[in-house]
Amino acid sequence: DTGVSQNPRHKITKRGQNVTFRCDPISEHNRLYWYRQTLGQGPEFLTYFQNEAQLEKSRLLSDRFSAERPKGSFSTLEIQRTEQGDSAMYLCASSRGFDSNQPQHFGDGTRLSIL
Amino acid sequence: AQSVTQPDIHITVSEGASLELRCNYSYGATPYLFWYVQSPGQGLQLLLKYFSGDTLVQGIKGFEAEFKRSQSSFNLRKPSVHWSDAAEYFCAVGVGTGGFKTIFGAGTRLFVKA
Numbered sequence: 751d752t753g754v755s756q757n758p759r760h761k762i763t764k765r766g767q768n769v770t771f772r773c774d775p776i777s778e779h780n781r782l783y784w785y786r787q788t789l790g791q792g793p794e795f796l797t798y799f800q801n802e803a804q805l806e807k808s809r810l811l812s813d814r815f816s817a818e819r820p821k822g823s824f825s826t827l828e829i830q831r832t833e834q835g836d837s838a839m840y841l842c843a844s845s846r847g848f849d850s851n852q853p854q855h856f857g858d859g860t861r862l863s864i865l
Numbered sequence: 866a867q868s869v870t871q872p873d874i875h876i877t878v879s880e881g882a883s884l885e886l887r888c889n890y891s892y893g894a895t896p897y898l899f900w901y902v903q904s905p906g907q908g909l910q911l912l913l914k915y916f917s918g919d920t921l922v923q924g925i926k927g928f929e930a931e932f933k934r935s936q937s938s939f940n941l942r943k944p945s946v947h948w949s950d951a952a953e954y955f956c957a958v959g960v961g962t963g964g965f966k967t968i969f970g971a972g973t974r975l976f977v978k979a
Contacts, residue, residue: 754908781965792869792955792969793909806966841908853899854967856908 754857775844869970877976888956897959
């Protein structure tokens with residue numbers, strides 16, 4: 751169990767640029783989640799995959815955001831035309847099984863700063 | 866609407882003293898409840914969870930929490946705090962089918978003084 755891995759750990763970019771984050775879940779975890787966390791707040795749910803299927807998307811996930819999980823393994827979260835308000839920590843988590851009796855394991859996050 | 870309220874933004878306790886962090890939730894069905902801890906610049910670590918059964922649950926690092934349905938509360942406790950417990954603590958509720966969607970409170974930052 752090597753844990754959930756997120757890359758990069760930090761990303762600084764100019765407003766209007768596109769960015770992509772990667773999440774490698776714990777192997778054999780079939781559920782994968784993305785959250786956004788701003789300073790002084792708890793994580794906010796963005797989206798959730800079961801294997802390769804994206805089953806739920808939050809209203810927070812505007813058209814500029816897209817997430818994929820090809821082949822049900824790693825996942826990417828892309829933000830197009832970044833805005834100042836996108837500055838946040840983006841957290842990925844994974845869990846095993848088909849019910850919430852299995853805990854979510856979180857990565858250390860990708861911190862995005864928009865200049 | 867589902868929500869989690871942590872009334873205390875920050876709490877300071879002396880090392881060795883007892884700790885209680887408050888959490889209230891709003892959810893119409895039987896909740897899945899969690900407490901997570903987050904150290905600066907890191908992800909969240911699960912301390913404990915409640916799904917059903919005994920309303921007093923034990924977690925890691927000597928933490929426990931008690932589910933009180935009548936009060937919609939799930940308070941976290943520890944009898945003796947260590948300096949290494951200083952961190953941000955998040956209460957969360959799992960909603961949706963199977964509780965897959967987790968809603969977090971805003972967190973309580975714990976400071977420990979010597």
